[in-house]
Amino acid sequence: VQLNHVSKTYSFLVQRRPPVHAVKNLSMNIYSGQLTALLGHNGAGKSTTISMITGLIPPTSGQIIINGLDIATSMDKVRDILGLCPQYNILFDHLTVREHLRLFATLKGHPSNDIDNEINRMVEDLMLTDKLDTLSSALSGGMKRKLSVGIALIANSKVVVLDEPTSGMDPAARRSTWEMLQRFRMDRTILFTTHFMDEADVLGDRIAIMGEGRVRCCGSPFFLKTRYGVGFHLILSKDMNSDSSRILQLVQKHIPHAQLESAISAECKVLLPHGSSSAFPALFEDIERNKSVLQIFSIGLSETSIEEVFMKIVEEDEPDEIVTVTNPQINHLPIAHDDTLQEIPSQFINVGPQSVFDIVILKNSGLQLFFQQFYALLLKRIINSLRNYLVLFSALLPFLFVIISLIIEQQIPKPGDSPSLLMSLDRYEESHVPYTYDRMSNTTVDFIRSYEKYLQQLPKAPNLIDLTENNTRPCQDGTSTNVTSYLACIGQRSLLDLSDRYHIGASVTMNSTQNVLNIIALFNNQPYHVPPLTLNTITNALLKQYSSPTMSNSTIYVTNHPLPRSLTEAISDFQSQQFFGFRMASSIVFGFGFLMAAYAVFLIKERISKAKHLQFLSGANGFTFWCSTFLWDLIYYILATVLIIFIWAIFYWAAGSVKEDLKVYLTSGRLGYTIL
Incomplete structure (x- = not known):
């Protein structure tokens, strides 16, 4: 898999916010026969990169080539060799494990006479043999994750993309999945993301760390540890009264560039640089001989971990930490000319430690709490509605349907005598x-x-x-x-x-x-x-x-001149005129039907996503919730109603052919207002 100067930029329809550059000029090669780990903090661009590789979203610029095929022109051929395990399980609740694997093996074009054998091999590797005929909805979270990995690997997919494949698995399941991926990496190109640094260290033949939409470093775990690591950590367990400086002198006698990393209580950490491993045997023998003198109980040695490398790369991306003083009286103290703070009065100095549980917060209650919650819930509905363009458009649909109905009505000839x-x-x-x-x-x-x-x-x-x-x-x-x-x-x-x-x-x-x-x-x-x-x-x-x-x-x-109209014709004319009210009512009901659906969609989403339950757990009650919902829905309804009356007035005062038909709505006892 080749990524050549790939970028992805999200632009907004209303230019109130600047474009978001999710991926910036990304170039990287992912090789066959290797497990490549893609690491990065949340928002670094990992999922966007995976979505572009799998064709879910197109790149703004750049080129992605998979097995010699450009996804921009040959995505159909790429899908024949591609397997994907998304970040979240996408399974069918009413299909069994066997039916899932059969479905995706068939979609990938696996030979029909070998599908059953392929399913059996896959469930053995996944250790789901006893769950073969179990519905996916009855599986645990870890088993569902295994099934998603199996769907990506089945039918000999040559390019496999796994987005956090072991999330939700217990340690034993994670270990078995590692072993399975290491077996399956032969003749396959496997890219996976993870937030477990040990997983990346164990599985990754190559590790790429992303930050701010770019690859900050890429290489084997050994290369990254050597390039960005600090060396080895010598961990000594000692007596609390032991002198750490004497221990450091002993270590520096063998490794002059050793540094004391920490000496807290009964533990002492010494940092040993890379390239000093040849001196380790003599160092350990000397420490063993002087254990009693230096009051050392045990010795441990660890190498720089991928987590330390990752944290170092992330710290380079993040701005320097700014320390501020929150007490306003301290903030306004005068500053001396030598750029140092003058002596702080003693009343601003906290002598003893204070627990956060000692701070008393007086929360609102009663009517004040009701209005506070009501305002927060109403503001939530307003913001969600204003940022959802479909909801805004649904408020205009009754207005648009009435306009269309009136225009059509004007074009329909009225019954009457023919011209002379x-x-x-x-x-x-x-x-x-x-x-x-x-x-x-x-x-x-x-x-x-x-x-x-x-x-x-x-x-x-x-x-x-x-x-x-x-x-x-x-x-x-x-x-x-x-x-x-x-x-x-x-x-x-x-x-x-x-x-x-x-x-x-x-x-x-x-x-x-x-x-x-x-x-x-x-x-x-x-x-x-x-x-x-x-x-x-x-x-x-x-x-x-x-x-x-x-x-x-x-x-x-x-x-x-035409002959006078007969009684039958006059009755027919009268009946045809009554259809205006029917057409107008139909257009209003049709438009308001869409508006009502817009109300229901948001409430259903809140219920399905458990957001409503979370709001109730946070202190909201049913009366406040539904009052705020009703008020905003009523405002939306009134907006659509006012627009309809406005367009009625325009067509009425324009003295068009529908003036007489609209008179009943605008002048006859306000009947139209009552109907709305």
């Missing part, structure tokens, strides 16, 4: 108007000229066909042709052409004996509204013929 329709030849795409007249009568000629003038003044002037003139065109052979014969010929040539393009026509003759103008208006009965249209054309031609010059531009318009 103006009769005009412009409504048709293309129109041909054939006509004939008596050319020998001035009256008919004047009428036809008025007829032509009216049609030519239309925005979409039709094609005028004068059949009286001797023209040659389809269905006219150069002589005057009758309108009816012409239209019949057009219909024989193309019935579609006759139906779509020939809408109106006219035939005008003069009865000279009676001095009467005979006008026949022709119309096509296929399109709607053509009969009144052809009649309107004739009347407009007559208006223009007999009007004075000042009135020659006058026009008669024909409008088709």
Whole structure:
């Protein structure tokens, strides 16, 4: 496993806090056939590093290569060889040990005919043979941890990541797990984290210590002890009256750089540097000869431990400890010019030791305690709600649903009469108007000229066909042709052409004996509204013929108004209008349903995580707890209600199509407020 300049930075949606650099430019190699221990204090970046290696979270920058495969592009192939034991047991309560191992062996692609043998081998190594058919929920904490380790190792996983694999195990189980991991390390790359320094010392072929998101040191335990250790500790048990300086002189005679580490009561510790082990035989012989003189009872020798190395690395990361004086009167004493404190008055000096149990703390009680607890519980709910963006969004959902409902309602046409329709030849795409007249009568000629003038003044002037003139065109052979014969010929040539393009026509003759103008208006009965249209054309031609010059531009318009609505239609219209209230109520209930769910989620989480029980143990009572919960939920509810009334008022005063529908909510006895 190769980590090349890997970093992970967590940024916040609201830039009120600076980004958190969990891992900073981490480069490290984890070798096959070795157990690599990853150590670090809480928050050092161990779990983040493991999550990036296993693909749970992507790195912000850098590259992670596992068995030659980049996890950014080949994570599916990496999962075939990867085994993970997370920090917390992730098991199915209703599956047995056998079923767990079978499930993960199958998921990892182990041959089906060998799965049972693999399960038997694994439970023998885990020492869970007698628990093979036991539900995981019935296992102890240590056994669950063993099962999690077995899930990571089963099916010959080549790269195994173990996050605190022995946490919760008893000493015997820990020792057996160590032995199992040492057997399984052949041909595998195993990375594990732990807070037990002895575990890292025993298991780790290489140890990496992290701090502040970086690897501070990495190497074998011997290398780390030699590089960062202080040497050997010579521990001597002596008489309380024995002189420690004489013991140190004896040790320094053999090892000149030896230092007295501590001399407390009946124990004396001497620090021996690295490289002085060759002088140990002569030193121990000399101490044995002078035991009675120096009043020494026993001799012990220990090497620098990994824990000391770890503490030294951690201390380098931590800032220097600042010592402060908490007494305000002492803090305000004047300081002398030589940067030393003046003599402190005796009343500020504590002569004898004082136990913390001697300090009397007067705790609040009664009404003051009630308001204090109420404020703390209410503040807890407020902070959790404000930092949970989903909860904040749920308070806006009723408001958003009402807006959507009102917008949709505005777009739905209201029941009512159709608009009036103006009769005009412009409504048709293309129109041909054939006509004939008596050319020998001035009256008919004047009428036809008025007829032509009216049609030519239309925005979409039709094609005028004068059949009286001797023209040659389809269905006219150069002589005057009758309108009816012409239209019949057009219909024989193309019935579609006759139906779509020939809408109106006219035939005008003069009865000279009676001095009467005979006008026949022709119309096509296929399109709607053509009969009144052809009649309107004739009347407009007559208006223009007999009007004075000042009135020659006058026009008669024909409008088709819808018939009055029937009683059945009126009832249907009334029923359709009642659906507004139903849709509005549905949107409000739907939105408030999400809001109520947001209330319940937090309470359920508190119950499941035992946080509610912890609060009750700390002194809160049910009345205070539920009062604070009710108050904050009520505030959230009122916020959503005010937003709904606000949007109602906006749509009402905007005089939209929903104004009449909203009147019942805003003006009719405050019915809407009562409903909310």
